[in-house]
Amino acid sequence: MPTVSASLKCSQRTPTSAPAKLAGLTGSFRATFGGSLGLPDSGLAVKLEWDSVEPVKILSGTIVHMGDYLYGRLEYPDGKCTLRESWFPPTRRGSIVLQTNATSSVDYTVALAIATPDYGLFTWERKIADIEKQTSPASLALEAAASHMTTLTHGQAPNNVCLDFLQLGRQLWASETSLVQISPHFKDILSSEFAEGTSSIADLSIKAAEHISYEFGDSDAETDAVDLASSREKDHQKPLAPFKRIPINDVPYSTYLAVLIWAQTSHITFAPLLSTFRRPGVDDAAASGARQDAVRALAETKSPLLPVPVSPKSVYRLADYLSLAPLKKLALNNLVSQLKPEIAAYELYSDVACGYDDVRDAVLEYVVEHWSEVKVSAATRAVEAAARELPLGAASTAMLLARRLTSK
DSSP: OOEEEEEEEEESSSOBOOOBOOTTOOSEEEEEEGGGSOOTTOTTOEEEEEESOOOEEESEEEEEEEEEETTEEEEEEEEEEEEOSEEESSSSSEEEEEOOOOOOOSEEEEEEEEEOOGGGOOHHHHHHHHHHHHTSHHHHHHHHHHHHHHHHTTSSTTOOEEEEETTTTEEEEEOHHHHHHHOHHHHHHHTSSSGGGSOBOOOOOOSOOSSOOOSSOOHHHHHHHHHHHSTTOOOOOOOOSOBEEEEEOSSOHHHHHHHHHHHHHOOOOBOOOGGGGOOTTOOHHHHHHHHHHHHHHHHTTSOTTSOOOBOHHHHHHHHHHTTOHHHHHHHHHHHHHTOOTTTHHHHHTSHHHHHOHHHHHHHHHHHHHTHHHHTTSHHHHHHHHTGGGSOTTHHHHHHHHHHHHHHO
């Protein structure tokens, strides 16, 4: 969101300022002191004038009238004009009078600042463009392909490899050819002399573990748990032909499914971060429940055949494991796009950020840039209070943060 600004000075001695230009706008602006306006009761008002200025789209802006006194500069509350999303200026030639109740001043300054939208579109235009993009023929074709590929993962035919999720009692099916093309990890494991490289008719896990746990705190694991308890759970079918079995014990089912579909169709939907729902006075169970409600609502806007929305952190970890560099970048970009000052501390000291340098560095960059807001957030206070419970690597992250802030 580009921002441009200009300051125009006038006074009783020099009633009219020198013309000023704003980057990206044609024409010029100038400020005129109230005593020369020729208006009744103009007092100490200042008029901002413009000429031959082609109106542009803006998201926001301010015009502020200030007085320069011997003891410093004073911003007049009644001399401020706030601009909202609109065209500015409203006409190619015109003026705005900024009135103030001040009694006297030597010099006056009019500060003008406007923020123009990225891509030259208003917020509502961007929303319409996004909707049109999502419903474009190419997007619909992509979703149709992803839906078709998803249905193929639920049964053996025409597949010959089973990813068996031991903690969940669930399976995903794929062909060996497609898996080998997706990642060198599958090529290595499926061509090995270990059990995974041998075809047989093996028994599959059918019962979920009583307590499901992963090395990393994983919000997609909660999605799996909710999905298991839903009425959509399918009956298990005994395989009829030999197949290769890959036991999965440390990655959620929903994450793996989303990554396999992305690898074949480039389709993936990311879920909101759990930290988005953490607030003072809200316990972890309530935050998790709120996130699941949001994931469910997001999923309901898509085809029921598509994979559910998944955590960018979960996807990043699996993409790293499978050497899928483009997906790692996509997941990391989504994670950064969800950061806000009020949750950044949670993410900086999360187990994923402490375990993966690229994630840590990306979140650290955001925290340093927004430190004035991050340092006073409830998340920062919560992290400080739980310092003894932070993941391994948190101390190193804290030292990096201190170093960056010192050199800022």
